[in-house]
Amino acid sequence: MKETQFERFAFQPFIMEAIKELRFYKPTEIQERIIPSILRGESVIGQSQTGTGKTHAYLLPIIEKIDPEREAVQAVITAPTRELATQIYHEVLKITKFCPSDRLITARCFIGGTDKQKALEKLKIQPHIVVGTPGRINDLIREQALNVHTATMLVVDEADLMLDMGFIIDVDQIAARMPKELQMLVFSATIPEKLRPFLKKYMENPKYVHVAPKQVTAEKIEHVLVPLRSRDKVKLLYDMLVAYNPYLAIVFTNTKKMADELADSLVEKGLKIGVLHGGLSPRERKKMMKQIRDLEFQYIVATDLAARGIDIEGVSHVINYELPRDLQFYIHRVGRTARAGYTGIAATIYEPSDQDAITKLEKMGIEFQHRDLVRGEWVDLPPWNRRSKRARQDGEIAPLLAQMKKPKQVKPGYKKKLLAEIEKQKRRLRRLKKR
Structure with missing residues (x-):
């Protein structure tokens, strides 16, 4: 493989080996702008859309700064969902597996819904890096099993979602147990006003990096509007899925109830459907994510739980069965496809009541194709408006x-x-x- 442009960051040889294995050649914009600051020990606020490489923008320099000879927690990485925390943890392992045998860097993942007793057992020896959901990490700190007072780096990933889900209180309590000279790394798609008091409390003159999207969604996504007209919506969706014959499609609904009902209806029509929403038990969610990654399903029905940060490989199609109430989630939903330079299709079934929302999406920079499915064939229509x-x-x-x-x-x-x-x-x- 050709030399990578990550050489300039002067990472340790094992990290460079991992970068080559991951087939990273050129740093993304956020990596280019943030890695040097983290290596210098600066606190950082990174604002960027999904799929910009922000996870490795903080993982690579954090792992570089870990002292393997110090048996103590040195970095804590928090994420709002179990799936995202697990995903980040696996990315850590992809790098640390290249550590020399005499300088091993250890990492542990602690998330809600898993056996707490097992977690306590694992903490008899403190890991160098802790990844997890704020509630479970805070719980282990209160049990005096996890020692975060030794850690000098704290990552708050998907901070706006942390705020929405009410986890920022737990993050605040974790940060309060850490040293005063704390390097905090906050990443978020947006920086809501309600997040600012928390940032001000722990960050003095942080470096703020905003990577403005060159366009509001990935370049290779084709956005398609499909009119419902007076047809049966489930039947239209079924016909669309069959006509698209996707490698992997995620169908988004707004509620858990709708996701379950829709999945049941599609199963009755003979499709094998995976379901992903917050109503599943932790065990069911973990099993479902494994089945999805093992490509046991061609179709997944999901709520917006799957729209933020969860990287499901190979999603060729995203279908909005319902437009999200918060239109920012349209961006997050369609961001599941056309990742890493691939193409993708984002189709939306719309009704007359959706016209205001579609107009707002167009003002945000989305350009829609207007199509209909006629006897199994896609037909171009005049502009929807x-x-x-x-x-x-x-x-x-x-x-x-x-x-x-x-x-x-x-x-x-x-x-x-x-x-x-x-x-x-x-x-x-x-x-x-x-x-």
């Missing part, structure tokens, strides 16, 4: 037409100039339409 566009265009020309009708005294040649202006407006609108 053609009537409203026509009304807007007519509205722009109407004042000029009204002026023509005014029976007032005007200068010579006025009517001719006005007709020319109307023609000019019509040409401009035609050009805009072609775009």
Whole structure:
């Protein structure tokens, strides 16, 4: 393999070996901008969309800074969901497995819904790196089993989701047990106002890095709108899934109840369906994630639990059975596909009541194709909002037409100039339409 551009960070040889194994060649923008700051010991706030490489932006420098000879917790990494925490932990192991045998770096994952007694057993020897959900980590600290007062690095991943799910209190309590000179690394897709008091409490002059998306979603996603019209919605979805014949498709609903009902309906139609939502027991969720990663399902019905941070490989299609109430989640949902340079399709079944939401998504920069499924074949349709566009265009020309009708005294040649202006407006609108 050709030399990697990560050489400039001067990582230890075992980390460079891991980078080559992971087939990382060029650092992403957030890695380029954040890794040097973390290596210097600075606190950092990194704001970037999903799929920008932020996990390795903090993992690589954290592992570089671990002293394997010091048998104590040196870094704590928190994530809002069990699946995301487990995923981060596996990424840690992909790097630490290259450690020299005399300088091993140990890591442990602690998440809710797992055997607490086993977790306590594992902590007879403190690991160098702790990854987990804030509730379980805080629980182990209160049991005096986990010693975080020795750790100088704390990661808060998906901080806005931590806030939404009410976990920021646990994170606050964890941080309060750590040294005053704490290097805090906060990563979030957005920085809500309610998060700022927490950041101010623990971070003095942090380096703030905002990687603005070059576009609101990945470049190779095709966004498709499919009108429901007066059809049966489950039947239309089934027909879409069969017509797309995806490598792996995630169908998003807004509630656990809808996810279960929809999955049952699709199973009745003969599809093998995986289900992923917060109502599953920890054991069921863990089993489901394993089955998904083992490609036991071609179709998954999920709530927005799966939209944030969980990296399910090979998702070729995302289908919005319902548009999310918070339109930012449209970005998170479709971010599950077209990852790592692959292409993807994000299809949305829409009804007239969804038109305001679609208009807002277009203002956010989403460009939709309008298609329908006719006898198993995809057919291109005129723009979904053609009537409203026509009304807007007519509205722009109407004042000029009204002026023509005014029976007032005007200068010579006025009517001719006005007709020319109307023609000019019509040409401009035609050009805009072609775009």
